[in-house]
Amino acid sequence: MTVVVGLPTDERRRAALHLAALLARSAGEDLAVCTVVPEPWPPGMARIDAEYHEHLDRSAADALDRARELTPPDVHAAFEVVRARSVPAGLLDAAERHSATVIALGSSASGILGRVAFGSVADRLLHSSPVPVALAPRGFRCRPDARVTRVTAAFGAAEGSTDLVIAAAGVAAQVGAALRVASFAVRPRTPLTAGIGSRAEATVVQEWSTDVEKAQHAALAQVGQLPAVPRSLDAVIAHGTDWEEALEDLAWTDGDVLMVGSSAAGPIARVFLGSRSSKIVRNSPVPVVAVPRGRVAELADEAELGA
Numbered sequence: 001m002t003v004v005v006g007l008p009t010d011e012r013r014r015a016a017l018h019l020a021a022l023l024a025r026s027a028g029e030d031l032a033v034c035t036v037v038p039e040p041w042p043p044g045m046a047r048i049d050a051e052y053h054e055h056l057d058r059s060a061a062d063a064l065d066r067a068r069e070l071t072p073p074d075v076h077a078a079f080e081v082v083r084a085r086s087v088p089a090g091l092l093d094a095a096e097r098h099s100a101t102v103i104a105l106g107s108s109a110s111g112i113l114g115r116v117a118f119g120s121v122a123d124r125l126l127h128s129s130p131v132p133v134a135l136a137p138r139g140f141r142c143r144p145d146a147r148v149t150r151v152t153a154a155f156g157a158a159e160g161s162t163d164l165v166i167a168a169a170g171v172a173a174q175v176g177a178a179l180r181v182a183s184f185a186v187r188p189r190t191p192l193t194a195g196i197g198s199r200a201e202a203t204v205v206q207e208w209s210t211d212v213e214k215a216q217h218a219a220l221a222q223v224g225q226l227p228a229v230p231r232s233l234d235a236v237i238a239h240g241t242d243w244e245e246a247l248e249d250l251a252w253t254d255g256d257v258l259m260v261g262s263s264a265a266g267p268i269a270r271v272f273l274g275s276r277s278s279k280i281v282r283n284s285p286v287p288v289v290a291v292p293r294g295r296v297a298e299l300a301d302e303a304e305l306g307a
Contacts, residue, residue, distance in 0.1 A: 001029045001030075001099060001100070001101045002029055002030045002032050002098040002099060002100050003020045003023050003024045003027075003029055003030070003031050003032070003100065003101065003104055003134075004031075004034060004091060004094050004095045004098055004100040004102070004103045004104070005017060005020040005031060005032065005033045005034060005067075005104050005105075006034060006036070006087065006091045006103060006104065006105045006106075006121060007033050007034060007035040007063055007064070007067055008035075008063075008106060009035065009059050009060070009062075009063045012106030012108075012109060012119075012138075013063065013066065013067060013070070013106065014070060014106075014141070015106040015107065015136040015137070015138065015139060015140040015141070016104055016106035016136055017033070017067060017070050017071060018136065018140055018141055018142050019106075019134055019135075019136035019140055019287050020033075020104035020134075021071065021075050021142075021146075022142050022146050022147065022148060022255075022287070023102060023104060023134060023148065023257075024075050025072070025074065025075055025145075025146070025147055026147045026148040026175040026176075026177070027174065027175055029101060030075075030076045030077065030078070031071065031075055031076065031077035031078070032077070032078050032080065032094060032098045032100070033064065033067050033071065033077055033079045033080070034080055034081075034082045034090065034094045035060045035063045035064060035067075035080075035081055035082070036081075036082045036083075036084055036086075036087040036090030037057060037059075037060050037081060037082070037083055038053070038083070038085070039083045039085055057081070060081045064079045064080075064081070067079060072144045072145075074144075074145070080094070082094050086124075087121045088121055088124040088125050091103055091121070091125065092125070092128070092130075092131075095129075100131050101131070101132070102131060102132045102133070102134050102289060103125060103129060103131055103132070103134065104134040104136070105119075105121060105122050105134065105135055105136070106135075106136050106138070106140070107119070107122075107135060107136060107137055107138040107140075108122070108138070109138070111138045112138065113138050114138065114139060114285055115137050115138060115282065115284065115285060116135045116136070116137050116281050116282055116283075116284050116287075116288055117138055117282065118135075118281075118282070122135055125271065126290055127270070127271065127273075128270055128271070129270060129271045129292070130270055130271075130292060130294070130295075131292075131295070132271070132290060132291045132292070132295060133271055133289070133290050134257075134287060134288070134290075135287065135288050135289075135290070136287050137284065137285060137286065137287065140287065142254065142255075143254070146254065146255060147175065147176075148172075148175050148177050148255055148256075148257050149177050149253070149254070149255030149256070150172070150177050150178040150179070150180055150253070150255060150257070151168045151169075151171055151172040151177050151178070151179055151180070151230070151257055151259055152168075152179075152180040152181075152250070152256060152257070152258045152259065152286075153165045153167075153168035153169075153179065153180070153181050153259050154182060154183075154184070154258060154259065154261070154280050155181045155182060155183045155215070155216060155219065156183065156276065161215075161261070162218075162222065163261075163296050163297055163300040164259065164260075164261040164291070164296050164300075165179075165181055165220070165222075165223060166219070166222060166223060166226070166299075166303050166304065167259075167291065167296045167297075167299035167300045167303060168259045169226060169229070169230050169303055170228070170299055170300070170302055170303025171299065171303075172230035172231070173226070173228035173230050173231075173303070174228070177230060177231060177255075178230055178231045178232040178233070178234070179223065179230035179231075180233075180234045180235070180236065181216045181220060181233075181234070181235040181236070182235075182236050182237075182250060182258075183212045183216065183236075183237045183238070184237075184243070184246045184247070184280065185205055185209060185212075185237055185238070185239045185246065186239075186240055186241070186242060186243055186245075186246050187205055187239070187240075188241055188242065209237050212237060213235070213237065216235040217235060220233050220235060226303055226304060226306070227303075227304075227305070227306030228303070228306055236250065238250045243279040243280065243282075243283045244283045246283075247280065247283040247284055247285065248285070252285055252286050256286040256287075257286060257287050257289060258280070258281075258284050258286055258287070258288045258289070259288075259289050259291060260273070260277045260281060260288060260289070260290050260291070261277070261290075261291055261293060261296050262274075262290070262292050262293045262296070263277060270292050271290050271291070273290060277290070
């Protein structure tokens with residue numbers, strides 16, 4: 001199996017390669033480092049178009065040469081130029097040809113340093129990819145020998161959330177990592193003049209937290225019955241007045257990866273982030289893997305079977 005890397009030609013390449021190498025090394029997989037260039041115009045077009053494509057080819061070759069220098073020697077990698085009508089289409093084609101387990105991308109160069117930011121390619125793949133999509137925070141770096149040490153599953157106690165926990169447990173067990181189940185209680189600050197309304201909101205949040213905690217432990221009880229169990233199990237509820245604060249309420253360390261599932265409103269075979277998942281991803285200080293619902297179900301089945 002293979003981790004496909006969408007290689008940009010700018011500063012994002014280093015973050016994408018670091019994330020891809022981390023995932024490949026942890027899972028014992030290969031890398032397919034791909035840079036996508038537009039398909040050439042039909043013969044007979046103006047010479048200026050031919051020169052433009054020659055320039056793109058040279059830029060792609062230079063990007064791959066730099067990627068070779070940056071790729072750790074302990075990870076087997078292939079490097080290729082993919083011709084396609086668009087970058088997302090080219091990466092999806094490469095993922096299919098390589099039977100990819102995940103497509104790894106960097107964040108937008110215009111995003112906040114240390115946070116995940118969607119560029120146009122990531123945004124398109126997060127709405128159309130049948131393969132999980134991994135996103136590195138802007139500026140992401142890791143040690144040359146780094147491995148995934150903990151998988152955090154974003155848990156909302158809604159239908160399908162337990163499958164995500166079991167899927168994450170299977171992945172964590174496979175790579176020898178710990179599992180953490182995390183839920184997020186986001187409660188905007190209430191004006192001091194709200195009076196009794198503030199106390200009522202606090203009561204609702206407390207009741208929600210109690211229900212979610214029970215659901216978390218029920219999910220972890222199922223994980224404990226799996227043929228292969230992660231190195232350790234934990235559950236936590238993070239609080240904040242906004243999503244950034246809630247994500248920061250969790251303790252993060254090197255080797256952490258956050259796993260989120262697709263919205264139930266989206267197609268089962270494609271990644272489709274709902275508003276809640278999108279906010280979690282955009283405020284994550286660690287790499288995020290977004291998984292289509294169909295793939296979540298497959299991973300959960302594999303974990304239950306010990307595959």
